[in-house]
Amino acid sequence: LTADTVETNVTRVSAGSALGLSWGATGAPGATALSDLQLLYQRLLAAEELGGQVSRNLSSILEHLRAQSKQPVIGGGDQAQQLHLDLSIYLHLPHLRHSPNSLVPKTVLGQGRRGVSVVLGVPTVKRDKQSYLINTINSLLYGLSSSQHQDLLIVVLVAEVTHTHTHTHTHSDLSSFPREVRSGLLEVISPPEEYYPDLSHLTETLGDSQDRVRWRTKQILDFSFLMMYSKDRGAYYVQLEDDIVAKEDYYQQMKTYVTQEASKPWLYLEFSQLGFIGKLFRTRDLPVIVDFFLMFHKDKPIDWLLDYMLWVKVCHPEKDAHCDQQRAQLRQRYKPSLFQHMGLHSSLSGKVQHLKDKDFGTQVLYHPHSNPAAELETSLKHYRGHSLDRAYRGQDFFWAQTPNQGDYVLIRFPKPLHVSRFLFRSGNIENSKDKLYNTTVEVLPSTVGHMTVFVRAFEDGLAAGQIENGLQPIWALRLVVHASSDVWTLLSEV
Numbered sequence: 001l002t003a004d005t006v007e008t009n010v011t012r013v014s015a016g017s018a019l020g021l022s023w024g025a026t027g028a029p030g031a032t033a034l035s036d037l038q039l040l041y042q043r044l045l046a047a048e049e050l051g052g053q054v055s056r057n058l059s060s061i062l063e064h065l066r067a068q069s070k071q072p073v074i075g076g077g078d079q080a081q082q083l084h085l086d087l088s089i090y091l092h093l094p095h096l097r098h099s100p101n102s103l104v105p106k107t108v109l110g111q112g113r114r115g116v117s118v119v120l121g122v123p124t125v126k127r128d129k130q131s132y133l134i135n136t137i138n139s140l141l142y143g144l145s146s147s148q149h150q151d152l153l154i155v156v157l158v159a160e161v162t163h164t165h166t167h168t169h170t171h172s173d174l175s176s177f178p179r180e181v182r183s184g185l186l187e188v189i190s191p192p193e194e195y196y197p198d199l200s201h202l203t204e205t206l207g208d209s210q211d212r213v214r215w216r217t218k219q220i221l222d223f224s225f226l227m228m229y230s231k232d233r234g235a236y237y238v239q240l241e242d243d244i245v246a247k248e249d250y251y252q253q254m255k256t257y258v259t260q261e262a263s264k265p266w267l268y269l270e271f272s273q274l275g276f277i278g279k280l281f282r283t284r285d286l287p288v289i290v291d292f293f294l295m296f297h298k299d300k301p302i303d304w305l306l307d308y309m310l311w312v313k314v315c316h317p318e319k320d321a322h323c324d325q326q327r328a329q330l331r332q333r334y335k336p337s338l339f340q341h342m343g344l345h346s347s348l349s350g351k352v353q354h355l356k357d358k359d360f361g362t363q364v365l366y367h368p369h370s371n372p373a374a375e376l377e378t379s380l381k382h383y384r385g386h387s388l389d390r391a392y393r394g395q396d397f398f399w400a401q402t403p404n405q406g407d408y409v410l411i412r413f414p415k416p417l418h419v420s421r422f423l424f425r426s427g428n429i430e431n432s433k434d435k436l437y438n439t440t441v442e443v444l445p446s447t448v449g450h451m452t453v454f455v456r457a458f459e460d461g462l463a464a465g466q467i468e469n470g471l472q473p474i475w476a477l478r479l480v481v482h483a484s485s486d487v488w489t490l491l492s493e494v
Contacts (some may be wrong), residue, residue: 050092075468078412083128092294102194108158109174109474111189116153116234116256121226123157124220124242132243132342134176138432139245141180148251154186155230156242159222163192176433181224191225202298213298220297220305223276224290231286238271238280243342248364252336254280257334265299267310267330271338274357275303278339336361365428367493368394377410380489391494397428398491403436408477409491416446416473422456423464425493434490435461438483443467444476452478 020357029308080191088364089096089103096102115357121142124133133156140154180186202213213333230237236258247408258280261269267285272278292309293302307327314326340360371392378388378400386399388409438477441463453471456463467474 001156009229073408084494088291089294092291092297093197094160095374096195099192099194102192104192105225106192108188108190109181110155110189111182111184113153113187115231117151117236118153118251119230119234119237119282120152120154120159120240121230121237122154122240122242123159123222123226125159125222125429127315133174135342135432136240136242136244137174137177137186139429140240140250141177141185141404142246142291142427142429142432143248144251149183149185151250152185153230153233154180155226156188157222157226157229158188158190158226159218160190161196175306189226189229191222195225196221200259205299216301217298220293220302223302224297225289227286231283233283236280237283237286238278240339241275241277241341244277244339244438245339245342245363245429246273247338247360253334253338261332264328264332266332267313268306268332270333271333272340272357273333273337273359274341276306277339277357278308315472335359350389362386363429365430365492366391366394366397367425369494370394371393372419372493373414375412377412377416379407382407383488386490388491391491398494399431399434400489402486403439403481403489404484405481410476411478412476413474416475418473419443419467419477421464421466422477423493424458424462424491425464426458426461426489427459428490428492433489434488436479436481436489437461437485439463439481440481441465442469442478442480444478445472446473446475447471 044188057354069392122136137154137156144152174188177186199214199217202217204209204210204213208216215219227237227239238254238283250271257269267281267282271280289309293305296303296305310327310330314330315323336358337360340357371394374392376388380400380403382388383399383401386396388398390396391398392411422441424436424441436458438455439458444450444452444453455467456465
């Protein structure tokens, strides 16, 4: 509503009033009531027009706000996303009011997948010593079924404001996952520089240095941005870090536990006891949680704030007899832990950390089977004690140096044998890239002399299937490498 609009309408009302009074003064005495009615009618007309103008102006303002909240198309597609942020963020971060695009992520890679069961949030920053991001993503991808691929979204937040660092992360570290990006399973975003306030003059609290206060404050801002971006993408959100390793069957275990605890009034489920790793939230709760984090983002570390939020929700300030019990109801703990911290060098420059979750246990690095007696032969040189013989007998995994074209693994039976099915799985949760590439499975039927027959090619490190009755019984199975590889190879299941 502009000042001109108000002035115009007030002028119309005043003019109408003067006209009505003048008519009443010069007309017959019996016309006074009629002049008052005309005056009232003119004023009502003016008020109605003024109200209509206000309504139109408000509608225009709302449309403008909606247009500002829209984020650009993700991954070059034709579906626009929106970053829904509560208006309270402008109270906690008032500098955002001066930049209309400060809450719009710079999306680098992705397809804008929505409607999944679980969103995994992985913030990452440049580290001085070593990057763990590739190993973290490989760990999260390892062993997922095709249906799980469709029901999951991994969002990596590159929390760097300079183009050089963002480009390094997305093109060096994440170029190893083109298929996951194209399918929509993996998405990469980065916040705009305008999102961050001035962090150069923060008040030192809790005995922390200025560098540590700045680091932990930015971490809260990073996590909050990632949470709000992810809250409309799926039913549940899991906060992770870029230097963790996951259990092989973590996804199914999480979903089973969530279903089991769905009716309980928890705020979050814990799948790791360390810091903020492995905390699962209902996405509908994320706006309130982020609001709380931003309210105190300069005061305490984010894992302390999460614990303090539980206290605020259920604890009596003068009666704490049942406080721990009530907080435990809001924080349900799953054991064994599904995520382990593995980074030695922190994202805080100069900090070395030896954090380990004692409830994580050991990883399953191979799957043993009871195989028929056979003579084994390979051209691959195994590493230390990880021999083919131990892998075939279910005692270890087979780990060999980089295979070259023509290398092979031969399993020869003492006499022709009817083999109903076979399975060869390469790589494991700790060495997920050490797979067999450009490799086929062949069989030597007893009926065709010394000619081998192709039966399967390795796909994403796995070759499994059945052997046709027409080829039975067989003398041998053979794995043949058709192109040299630049990584080692590991057979975790035979």
